[in-house]
Amino acid sequence: MSDYILEMKNITKTFPGVKALDNVTFRLRPGTVHALMGENGAGKSTLMKCLFGIYHRDAGSIVFNGQEVDFKDSKESIDAGISMIHQELQPIRMMTIAENVFLGNYPLGKFNLVNHGKMNEETKSLLEEVGLYLDPTTLLNDLTVSQMQSVEIAKAISHHAKVVIMDEPTSSLTTSEVEKLFEIIDKLKAKNIGIIYISHKMDEILRISDDITVMRDGQYVGTWPAKEMTTAKIIQAMVGRELTSLFPEKTNQISEEVVLELQDVTSPNPLSFKHASFTLRKGEVLGIGGLVGAQRTELMEALYGMRVLEQGKILIKGQEVSIKRPADAIKNRIALVTEDRRYNGIFGVLSITDNASVAALKEYVGRMGLLDERKINQVVEGNVDRLRVKTPNNKTKIESLSGGNQQKVILARWLANNPDILILDEPTRGIDVGAKYEIYQIINDLAAEGKSIIMITSEMSELLGVSDRIMVMCEGRVAGFLNRDVATQESVMTLATKFMGAHEGGMESV
Ligand SMILES: Nc1ncnc2c1ncn2[C@@H]1O[C@H](COP(=O)(O)OP(=O)(O)OP(=O)(O)O)[C@@H](O)[C@H]1O
Ligand SMILES: [Mg+2]
Structure with missing residues (x-):
């Protein structure tokens, strides 16, 4: 058995005019948070979409849970145990939480009708696992971004996900919501779920990751244990040069006007x-x-x-x-x-x-x-x-x-x-x-x-x-x-x- 729950090897993906991924390798250990970093346009989201079945790679192989896989669409990927919390959340707002969690997978009862009672009950306990104490019949539209994210994570758990991808999950969260997300991430780790975490926020990355992989211009730069990395080292790997100062020198003159x-x-x-x-x-x-x-x-x-x-x-x-x-x-x-x-x-x-x-x-x-x-x-x-x-x-x-x-x-x-x-x-x-x-x-x-x-x-x-x-x-x-x-x-x-x-x-x- 391999040490990895997921191995993406030599992944290549070209869009008209752009080689978005060029021979990229990425390996994820179960029960860990693996940060994926790189400048805007480095190819992070594209790599994840190739894994998740939204895009189809031109070349390369993906081994998940010991088997070579090639998901045709995101449903296949979710069914196999990979879930993705997207950079731009797109939940179906006019549905209830329970309907969202069970979307396409409704529990059926007598006469093949959707068993709403069962659905709501199961949703309630899934929500509790992610610390969300809400009525499962609440409309998605009435939730905050943070709550919607928790619903997505509950959904991942309901599909017995082994890998959860989070693409910039904290960009619209408050500090206390970020803390809550980190608690949920700890729980997922304890269930031996592997988490791929994309973010531009250094302090978050250094705090929660076990491993860090950096990409640049569609290429794989390297993977390191997070405890060996510093902000300066990560930036150097990302931009390929040392960034001596985070802020330019001020040259403006403030007038009296x-x-x-x-x-x-x-x-x-x-x-x-x-x-x-x-x-x-x-x-x-x-x-x-x-x-x-x-x-x-x-x-x-x-x-x-x-x-x-x-x-x-x-x-x-x-x-x-x-x-x-x-x-x-x-x-x-x-x-x-x-x-x-x-x-x-x-x-x-x-x-x-x-x-x-x-x-x-x-x-x-x-x-x-x-x-x-x-x-x-x-x-x-x-x-x-x-x-x-x-x-x-x-x-x-x-x-x-x-x-x-x-x-x-x-x-x-x-x-x-x-x-x-x-x-x-x-x-x-x-x-x-x-x-x-x-x-x-x-x-x-x-x-x-x-x-x-x-x-x-x-x-x-x-x-x-x-x-x-x-x-x-x-x-x-x-x-x-x-x-x-x-x-x-x-x-x-x-x-x-x-x-x-x-x-x-x-x-x-x-
Ligand atoms: N559907 C598409 N059609 C054409 N080009 C695309 C498409 N999707 C992504 N690209 C290109 O692929 C490259 C990688 O984009 P990607 O979204 O993966 O970057 P990213 O690392 O996630 O960046 P960010 O940090 O800004 O989210 C970019 O040059 C982008 O313009
Ligand atoms: Mg992106």
Whole structure:
């Protein structure tokens, strides 16, 4: 018997114009967490989709549980004992938890009818195994992302999974939800299940993995015991060079000129933001810190005209303006890059150029009202290069890009719009370390050009490393401001919990 529950050997997969996997080897020991790492577009998700039967490999072999396998589709893979928690969860929202867990596998009773009683009962005990005490008849639509994930894991257990693949499972979880997931992972390990864990978060990887495999440009780089690895060693393996600093040097000059001022801005929703006042200067990067639920996104959406105000004023360069819809914000040269690319108006079937330019079309209307395609292509190409989007060419459809590269295209799109005030909501979520640096560099360069930037981030190191000044919110209120030179993890956390009894939420530690 082999030491491995799963062995993928010499896997190769080509898409038109891209060799996504080139002779990749990956071995998983039962009862362990094996992290799969690599830059955006390295081929991690593709390798997992080849295993799971979503894609079909061009060459190579897969031995699972002692047998050579070749799954035609994900159902075959699930039946055999491999489950996948996807990068972008797609549960069927209008079904109950129990229906989701037993999808395609309903227990039948008399007259071949689905035995709902049995289904609900079994679901209830499966849910308890993953620490979810919910009524199995609850609709998926009513669950949080974390709960949906737990349902997916319960589903894996119901299929007696021997291997569970988790592709960036923590990207939308709060700190306490991450802890819960780690507890579940420990339980799965104790059942001798092997877990393949994909993430860009170093601290998580170093904490929970037993083994680490790194891929680069579709190729296998190496596998190491996690306890022999450090962040620096992993980064070196991922990017093929040493990254001496995680943040570029600041070169922006903050001018005295106030470009934006919010005065006493309050939402009609009593649970949302209230009495928010702050100023933003020309050339300044203002970071907004706070725990999940602090209403940072909501406040920025209001500034962008997506939410109504009950009271308060917005001033641009000292003049009060009325921003009732995003078009008003755009007219005032404000851009907002939202946090969740799934709801972000990515047009999956448009090319990168189209996606990167839709926000900016007005800028490129030439003489006689015609679009200046050459100018569009030039700007888009510049931005796509600058962000190192990994793609065969700019005519590629965005839906075939890796998760992190889609995020970069969205950013390229707003840069093409050339705003004066750029609001970034979690700009580096799902982005690898090398590309994060590029994004920080762009933020710095824009500020140095005299643009003003507001950045919401839940990553403490990013908040401290990129901001000139930090505004911390807590439960809808501005809890305080910290200048770059005095801000520390402790001072931010103190403000982030200022109006709270307990210390809980989604801020990651450095
Ligand atoms: N269906 C597809 N059609 C064409 N190209 C694809 C398709 N799926 C993936 N690719 C390409 O294969 C390469 C690997 O992508 P993959 O999604 O596996 O990267 P990843 O390592 O998961 O990155 P990320 O960290 O950004 O999620 C990328 O260049 C991507 O554009
Ligand atoms: Mg991926």
